[in-house]
Amino acid sequence: MRLRNKPWAKDMINDNLDLIxxxxxxxxxxxxxxxxxxxxxxxxLGSGKGAFITELAKRNPQNNYIAMEVQEGAIALILKKQVENKLPNLQLLLANGSNLSDLFAENEIKGLYLNFSDPWPKTRHVKRRLTYKSFLEQYKYVLEDDGNIEFKTDNQGLFEYSLVSMNNFGMKFDELSLDLHNDEALNENNIQTEYEEKFSKKGFRINYLKASF
Ligand SMILES: C[S@@+](CC[C@H](N)C(=O)[O-])C[C@H]1O[C@@H](n2cnc3c(N)ncnc32)[C@H](O)[C@@H]1O
Incomplete structure (x- = not known):
């Protein structure tokens, strides 16, 4: 994502501190x-421009949602969508997700979405992958006991890595698909993210899993 921190983003954030x-x-x-x-x-975690979480919040007024982003520019674009839609069940969070247990209490979250996370393909960057064991430890802490993680990516390497990492951590897989868009049952209620739309148009298969601790 080629968004840099921008002055207009700062202004927009400061004008909407009830939403973020x-x-x-x-x-x-x-x-x-x-x-x-x-x-x-x-x-x-890592909402990008926010198409997914905004639509999810619209369809599910019975749940509350937080869109978390580390980039100011990206969060300002989600904010634009939120200002237009005024969804009472969506809040934004400008922060780094590497230490979730500093931001959320134990069992505070029911479910976590990781969509098209940065793949960090180099071995020396493995600890930055959002499915590395230190991240999984944090997720386990903040998620309710019956909570789960939904993960989507077009990146086969990251998907395989995540399966192994989660399996080694003792997680259970509730759903698994190597081609989400051609899986009728799983795809029925799927909400596409910006990256998902872009990569599926290019013909890439979308990998999906739902897992719990
Ligand atoms: C490849 S983009 C995908 C965006 C969106 N989820 C989608 O599918 O279209 C990954 C996003 O995650 C954000 N991100 C990466 N690491 C993060 C972290 N540790 N905390 C918060 N956001 C993060 C990036 O800023 C970027 O916007």
């Missing part, structure tokens, strides 16, 4: 207070 958290250290265990209703809380 930028100093979230003190929010642990209090995320429900940011929403109109207390209801199951789902997090997307």
């Amino acid at each position: 958290s930028v100093q979230p250290e003190n929010m642990q265990g209090k995320w429900q207070d940011r929403f109109e209703k207390k209801q199951p809380l789902y997090l997307e």
Whole structure:
């Protein structure tokens, strides 16, 4: 994603602090207070421009959602969508997801979405993959006992790595597909992300899994 930090993004963020958290250290265990209703809380880590989480929040008013992004430019684009749609069940979070247990309390989240995470193909960067064991430890801590992770990617290498990493961590796989768009049952309610749309148009197969601890 070629978004750099931009002054307009800063202004937009500062004008909408009711919709976005930028100093979230003190929010642990209090995320429900940011929403109109207390209801199951789902997090997307690395939301990009936010097409997926915005549509998910629209379709599921019975749940609360947080779109998390580390890039200011990206979060401002999600914010634009949120300002247009005014979804009471969607909040934004500008932060790095590497230490989720500093941002969320134990069992605070019902489900986590990892969509088209950066593949970090070089071996020396393996610890940055969002399915590396230190990330899985954090997810286990913040997710409810019956919570789960949904993961989508076009990147075969990252998918295989993630299967092994999750399996080694003792996770259970509830759903698995090497070609999500051609799996009628799984694809029926699938919401495409920006990257998903781009890569599936190029003919890449989309890998999908749903796993729990
Ligand atoms: C390849 S893009 C995919 C965007 C979107 N999920 C999609 O499928 O269209 C990955 C996104 O994850 C964000 N990201 C990567 N590592 C992150 C981290 N540790 N914390 C928060 N966001 C992160 C990046 O800034 C980028 O916007």
